[in-house]
Every structure is written in C-alpha cells, then in structure tokens.
Amino acid sequence: MTGFTVLDDPAPPTKMPAVALDPAHARRPHRAPETPDTPETSASAAPTWTPDDGASPGHAEFRFASPRTGLVAHGVRARLDVPSWDGPAVAGAAHELLARAAGARWAGEPAPILVGAIPFDPSRPAHLVVPAHQSWHPVVSSGAPADTSEEGPLPVARPEHALPGRDDAVFRAAVGRAVSRLEDGAAEKVVLARTLDVSAPEPLDRGAVRAAVRRANPDAYVFDVELPGDQGHLVGASPELLVSVRDGVLHSHPLAGSAPRSADPDEDRATAQRLLASEKDLREHAFVTDAIREVLRAYVDREEDLDVPATPELVATSHLWHLGTPLTARLTSGTSVLDVVYALHPTPAVCGHPQDAARELIGSLEPFDRGFYTGLVGWADQAGNGEWAIVLRCGVVRGADVRLFAGAGVVVGSTPEGEHAETAVKFSTLLSALGGVS
Structure with missing residues (x-):
C-alpha cells in the first residue's frame, strides 16, 4: 500500500493454501438459506405515512452481500426513530x-424493507431506514452482486503490499490489566x-475495495x-x-476462538487441530454458545425446537481458523428477527461474559x-424475516482515510502478545484489500 500513512500497522500473513481436513471438522463460515427476492408482505397500513423529506434517492447507500445474494x-x-432502543420497542x-410504507407504495413496487446498522451498545440509536430503492442480485463469480454499478474483476490483494508493523503498547497493557481483573474474578471473559x-x-474507490475483499473472502458477509x-x-x-x-426458522453461526492460518499446509493442519483441542479456546467458545442457547429458549415453544450442537467445528477463512457452532431454532409464531437480534446482541463473542461486567x-x-x-448490519421485513451479520473485519472510510478495528477475546490464560498477534491478523482482511486497490 505504497503511499499510505499509518499509526500502528500489523503485517498481514501470506495468502493461505487450501488445506484438506476431515469434512466433519472443517467448514467454511455458515451460509444461511439463500435470500429470495424481497418477500411480499400483507399491508394493513395507515395512509398517513409520509417519506423522509430530508433525503434523496442518491444518498444513504446500503450494500449487504451474503455468500450468494446481494442487496443494494x-x-x-x-x-x-423510537423513544427507547430496546428489542420490543425497535x-x-x-x-x-x-x-x-407498504400501504403507501405504488403498484408493482417491492415490499418495503428496513436496512442499516446497529451499534455495539444496543441502547444507543441505530441507523435504520426504509430505503427509497432496493434490489437483490445473485453474487457472481467475480465476488460482487451482479449489478452494473459494481466494479469489474480485480486482482486479488497481495501481501507484499503490507505496511510495516508497529507495536500497540496501549492495547498490550489493556490486555494485561484485563487478565489481572479476570484472575481477581471481575468477569470470565472480556473482548478488547x-x-x-x-x-x-x-x-x-469503495467498489474496488468491496470487490477485492469479496474475492479474498467469498464466504463472508460484505457490507x-x-x-x-x-x-x-x-x-x-x-x-x-x-x-x-x-x-x-432461525439460523445462527457464532464464532469464538481463533488461530492464524499458516502458508505451510502441514503446519496449517496442525494449527487447526490444536485449536479444536484448545481448552482455552473451547472455554471461550462455550461462553458464546451457552449464552445464545439461554436467550433462544425464550423464543421457542419446545426445547426440541432448538438445536445447538454439543461441540464446535472448525471454520476456515483466508487468514484465520475459528471455532464455530451452527445453531437452528423454530421460533414461536409472531417472533420478528429484530426481537431476537436485540435479545442476543451483544453476544460474549464481541463483548464478554457476564455481559454487564464485561x-x-x-x-x-x-x-x-x-x-x-x-455491532450488526443487515435487513428486516414486515413478516419478521431478515439477516444480520456482526460488524467485524471492517473499517470506517472517509475519503482517503480509514479507521480499522479488530478485537480479541481475553480469558484467564490469555497473553498480551497472543491477543496482539490475533488482532494483527484480523486487521489484515481489510488491509490486504486496501493494498490490492491502492
């Protein structure tokens, strides 16, 4: 990324090879059922709905692509706009x-949806809007929704564009203090x-960045x-x-517990197996799945309507191995995706456990x-359907400036060096894309 200036940059690892593991133990990130065209919903709307006069169709851009379907x-x-940003109110x-909005739409228009982002702190105002225009597109082989506004095929980002690394002493010190607090019983896990x-x-060029990051991470939720x-x-x-x-029907795929990929196939395979057997990482993962199970029990009629596998599986991304658990649930009639989103968020995977202490x-x-x-990014419709991904491997782009974010779960046994290295690898997802297009 020649020409970039940086405050404290980690060096991304080299591109990882495909590694064959037992299919029962290694998967890619969970893919939810394919998103169809915007679902039609019944309308019992009052005719007094009026649009937001302060916005024009050319503004408030929103793009969200699952592994197979893109929403623009x-x-x-x-x-x-609600007086209280909690689940039932939202x-x-x-x-x-x-x-x-459904009652005010013209004949032939798609059923309205709600799109946007929810902050890490769900008690703070979210950015949620009914867009003026929306369209769904299949994600094509180039890694982008098949619409003409997206850039064409781009070269995959190469690690030689990486910036030189610099130590983040503030983060290391914070991890050290967190471990001491956890040893004193302040919490069981905290994500810093x-x-x-x-x-x-x-x-x-954000279109180029999106295409580059999709090509390197075809199973990710690109936003x-x-x-x-x-x-x-x-x-x-x-x-x-x-x-x-x-x-x-609800699908969730929480990830917690990570290890960096290796360019050497044998070492990569060994790293994955060590992660799968790591007491520290399994404990960290259990905090997440146990918390999600307890929340979801309130949204199913019977215990058998909730399926939470007893052990996690390996999930491979371009730079990291993760422990992941695919969960499913048949929800009680009338439950909206937003009810569940606000009840679950933030999970121990991004906050810690217990939540208040973390x-x-x-x-x-x-x-x-x-x-x-x-936080979260995604969409919802009037029938309660929707899809929401956690805002990870991301940055805020303002013209030529980007602020990137990365975090790691800290438990007793964590080290400042280990968590610093984990966040460095997580930065590299977006850094590699920036390097490939700059």
Missing part, C-alpha cells in the same frame, strides 16, 4: 413503519479491541453502509452470521468509542 439499496423513504416500531488509522494519497451525518462509510467483510430468519471492563480499558464496530 439507496435513498431514504423513512427513518426508524421490533414494534419497525413493524408499524414497514406497514405504513484496538484501532488502526491509515490514509491513502487520494480518496478510496458498505453510508453512516448518518459526516461519519463516512462502514465497509467490511464479516465471517460471522449472528442470525437469519426465514418463515419462522461492558464495564471495556469502558475502562478501551480508549475509544466502538460505535458500529462489533
């Missing part, structure tokens, strides 16, 4: 807003994050969300699906505001 939306017909207001600021010689005000665009490629709901530690140890990092 522009403009703002209405914004979600879900109820979203249903009412979508019903009014750090930032990396880089600047290019000229404004970045580009125009944030309100002058905050810029939230751009990234998350490996983690928090929840998708279609016709009352939040307190994050507030005292992280010297910045996460904003939408480790």
Whole structure:
C-alpha cells in the first residue's frame, strides 16, 4: 500500500493454501438459506405515512452481500426513530413503519424493507431506514452482486503490499490489566479491541475495495453502509452470521476462538487441530454458545425446537481458523428477527461474559468509542424475516482515510502478545484489500 500513512500497522500473513481436513471438522463460515427476492408482505397500513423529506434517492447507500445474494439499496423513504432502543420497542416500531410504507407504495413496487446498522451498545440509536430503492442480485463469480454499478474483476490483494508493523503498547497493557481483573474474578471473559488509522494519497474507490475483499473472502458477509451525518462509510467483510430468519426458522453461526492460518499446509493442519483441542479456546467458545442457547429458549415453544450442537467445528477463512457452532431454532409464531437480534446482541463473542461486567471492563480499558464496530448490519421485513451479520473485519472510510478495528477475546490464560498477534491478523482482511486497490 505504497503511499499510505499509518499509526500502528500489523503485517498481514501470506495468502493461505487450501488445506484438506476431515469434512466433519472443517467448514467454511455458515451460509444461511439463500435470500429470495424481497418477500411480499400483507399491508394493513395507515395512509398517513409520509417519506423522509430530508433525503434523496442518491444518498444513504446500503450494500449487504451474503455468500450468494446481494442487496443494494439507496435513498431514504423513512427513518426508524423510537423513544427507547430496546428489542420490543425497535421490533414494534419497525413493524408499524414497514406497514405504513407498504400501504403507501405504488403498484408493482417491492415490499418495503428496513436496512442499516446497529451499534455495539444496543441502547444507543441505530441507523435504520426504509430505503427509497432496493434490489437483490445473485453474487457472481467475480465476488460482487451482479449489478452494473459494481466494479469489474480485480486482482486479488497481495501481501507484499503490507505496511510495516508497529507495536500497540496501549492495547498490550489493556490486555494485561484485563487478565489481572479476570484472575481477581471481575468477569470470565472480556473482548478488547484496538484501532488502526491509515490514509491513502487520494480518496478510496469503495467498489474496488468491496470487490477485492469479496474475492479474498467469498464466504463472508460484505457490507458498505453510508453512516448518518459526516461519519463516512462502514465497509467490511464479516465471517460471522449472528442470525437469519426465514418463515419462522432461525439460523445462527457464532464464532469464538481463533488461530492464524499458516502458508505451510502441514503446519496449517496442525494449527487447526490444536485449536479444536484448545481448552482455552473451547472455554471461550462455550461462553458464546451457552449464552445464545439461554436467550433462544425464550423464543421457542419446545426445547426440541432448538438445536445447538454439543461441540464446535472448525471454520476456515483466508487468514484465520475459528471455532464455530451452527445453531437452528423454530421460533414461536409472531417472533420478528429484530426481537431476537436485540435479545442476543451483544453476544460474549464481541463483548464478554457476564455481559454487564464485561461492558464495564471495556469502558475502562478501551480508549475509544466502538460505535458500529462489533455491532450488526443487515435487513428486516414486515413478516419478521431478515439477516444480520456482526460488524467485524471492517473499517470506517472517509475519503482517503480509514479507521480499522479488530478485537480479541481475553480469558484467564490469555497473553498480551497472543491477543496482539490475533488482532494483527484480523486487521489484515481489510488491509490486504486496501493494498490490492491502492
């Protein structure tokens, strides 16, 4: 990334080879059932719905691509504004807003949807809008939704574009203090994050960045969300699906516990098997799956409607091995995806356990505001369907400037060096894309 300036940059590893493991133990990130065209919903809307007069169709860009389907939306017909940003208030207001929007649409227009991003702190206002225009596209082999506004095929980002590394002493110290607090019983796990600021010689082509990151991470959830005000665009490629709901069936695939990939196939395979047997990482992963199971029990009629495998599996991304557990649930009638999203978020995978204690530690140890990092990005419709990924492997782009984010789960036994190295690898997902297009 010649020409970039940087404050503290990790060096991405080399591109990893494909490694054959036992299919029962190694998978790619979970793919939810393919998203269809925007579902038609019944409309019992009041005719008094009016659009947001302060927005035009050319603004409020939103792009969200799962491994197989891409959603592109522009403009703002209405914004979600609620007095209390909690699950029931958000879900109820979203249903009412979508019903009014459905009643006001012209014949032949698709059923309205709600799109946007939810911050790490779910009690703070989310950026959720009913877009003026929306379209669904299959994700094609070039790694981008098949619409003419996307850039054409691009070369895969190469690691030789990496910037020289620099140690983040503040983050290392925070991890050390966190481990001491955990040893004293303050919590069982806390997720700590750090930032990396880089600047290019000229404004970045976000379309090129999206295409590059998709080509390197074909199973990720790629997003580009125009944030309100002058905050810029939230751009990234998350490996983690928090929840998708279609016709009352929920899918989730939490990830917790990671290890860096190796360019050597034998070492890569050995690393994966060590991760699968790591007591520390299995414990970290169990915090997440146990918490999700307890939340989902409130949204199913019977225990057998909830399927949580007893042990995790290996999940491979371009730079990391993860422990992942695919969960499914048949939800109680009338449950909206937003009900579940707000009940689950933030999970121990991005916050810690217990949640209140982990939040307190994050507030005292992280010297910045996460904003939408480790929040959620996705869509919902009036029928309660939707898909939401965790905002990971991401950055906020403002012209030529990018602030990147990366985090790691800290438990008793964690080391500042190990967590620093893990966040360095996580930075490389977006750094490699930036290097390939700059």
